[in-house]
Amino acid sequence: MHWHILGAGAIGLLWADKLIRSGHQVTLILRNQDKLDQYSGEFSITDDGQETRHKVDAQLASEAEPVSNLLITTKSFASTAAFNSVKSRTSDSTRVLLLHNGMGPQQQLVEENPTLEVWAGSTTDGAYFSAPFILIRAGKGETRIGRLSQQGSEQLFNELNCDQNPLLLETDIISVLWRKLAINCAINPLTALFNCRNGELLKYDDRRAAMAQICKEVEQVASALNITLFDCKLMEQAWNIAELTGQNHSSMQQDVSQGRPTEIETITGYLCQEAERMGINVPANQMTLDAIRSISL
Numbered sequence: 437m438h439w440h441i442l443g444a445g446a447i448g449l450l451w452a453d454k455l456i457r458s459g460h461q462v463t464l465i466l467r468n469q470d471k472l473d474q475y476s477g478e479f480s481i482t483d484d485g486q487e488t489r490h491k492v493d494a495q496l497a498s499e500a501e502p503v504s505n506l507l508i509t510t511k512s513f514a515s516t517a518a519f520n521s522v523k524s525r526t527s528d529s530t531r532v533l534l535l536h537n538g539m540g541p542q543q544q545l546v547e548e549n550p551t552l553e554v555w556a557g558s559t560t561d562g563a564y565f566s567a568p569f570i571l572i573r574a575g576k577g578e579t580r581i582g583r584l585s586q587q588g589s590e591q592l593f594n595e596l597n598c599d600q601n602p603l604l605l606e607t608d609i610i611s612v613l614w615r616k617l618a619i620n621c622a623i624n625p626l627t628a629l630f631n632c633r634n635g636e637l638l639k640y641d642d643r644r645a646a647m648a649q650i651c652k653e654v655e656q657v658a659s660a661l662n663i664t665l666f667d668c669k670l671m672e673q674a675w676n677i678a679e680l681t682g683q684n685h686s687s688m689q690q691d692v693s694q695g696r697p698t699e700i701e702t703i704t705g706y707l708c709q710e711a712e713r714m715g716i717n718v719p720a721n722q723m724t725l726d727a728i729r730s731i732s733l
């Protein structure tokens with residue numbers, strides 16, 4: 437299959453590698469001419485110390501070539517605009533897979549494009565750049581995908597899932613996105629506000645108390661929406677993840693400390709929006725949302 441990747445960042449290029457290895461054709465859609473000029477025509481990925489180079493075509497959204505299979509791997513706040521930049525190149529048979537954290541844009545894409553086949557996913561893979569287009573694969577995680585639109589079948593999953601790109605098929609992807617959202621609500625804003633590593637949230641009473649209050653509110657909203665989170669309390673799950681990733685800086689802590697826009701609006705912002713819709717007070721989440729808004733772009 438021919439896949440266009442919109443959002444040639446860490447996750448986008450990680451997927452470019454997986455798709456190429458599993459026999460798909462890949463084209464990158466880069467943000468602007470500057471980015472296209474910067475691109476030499478190849479990118480590299482280092483996995484377990486082993487570097488692989490891939491020569492891959494790149495183009496701008498303004499190209500005319502039709503898009504049949506679109507993987508969107510921008511940050512959550514950029515995905516709607518990114519999709520709209522290539523919308524005229526899609527047709528009713530185009531299949532879209534969104535792979536970003538946070539919630540809101542995925543459902544918006546389905547609502548605004550009722551004829552499209554739309555999938556969403558959540559991943560615990562990790563990757564980062566050591567230089568532009570030089571990717572380092574960090575943790576090998578799990579990637580779950582599921583169909584959000586009425587249209588479509590399991591065919592897309594069957595085409596993508598293979599040894600080079602092992603995936604899990606989810607019939608209730610909304611709940612999967614919620615579980616990731618819940619963990620991100622509990623960890624990301626607090627690490628950004630306290631400017632600390634994930635594990636350092638657990639060392640102080642005030643941080644643990646804030647985390648516990650956030651978790652309690654998230655559970656109330658999820659329960660009102662009939663979303664099942666975890667077998668254990670969210671605080672226990674978030675604690676385990678903060679401990680397991682103790683030495684890591686969360687994505688939001690990194691975004692704030694490097695002066696980049698954060699994904700707060702699609703994480704805590706989405707939670708607060710859903711809470712309001714359900715008539716539930718979420719003061720701790722609202723406070724972290726306001727605080728992150730005041731210190732980030």
Ligand SMILES: NC(=O)C1=CN([C@@H]2O[C@H](COP(=O)(O)OP(=O)(O)OC[C@H]3O[C@@H](n4cnc5c(N)ncnc54)[C@H](OP(=O)(O)O)[C@@H]3O)[C@@H](O)[C@H]2O)C=CC1
Pocket residue numbers: 442443444445446447448465466467471509510511512514517518521535536537538559560561562563564687699
């Ligand atoms: N990196 C990781 O290890 C993990 C990331 N995630 C999630 O995956 C998502 C992607 O993260 P990540 O890959 O790290 O982010 P990056 O910032 O590395 O990649 C996003 C890419 O999208 C590009 N982009 C933004 N807008 C457009 C547009 N309109 N047209 C074309 N390209 C565009 C950016 O371009 P430019 O470079 O020009 O800004 C950038 O290359 C996020 O939601 C993140 O939370 C989840 C798990 C792990």
Ligand SMILES: CC(C)(CO)C(=O)C(=O)O
Pocket residue numbers: 537619620623624634677681684685686687688
């Ligand atoms: C789970 C966690 C908090 C790991 O750092 C994460 O997903 C992130 O940083 O965005």
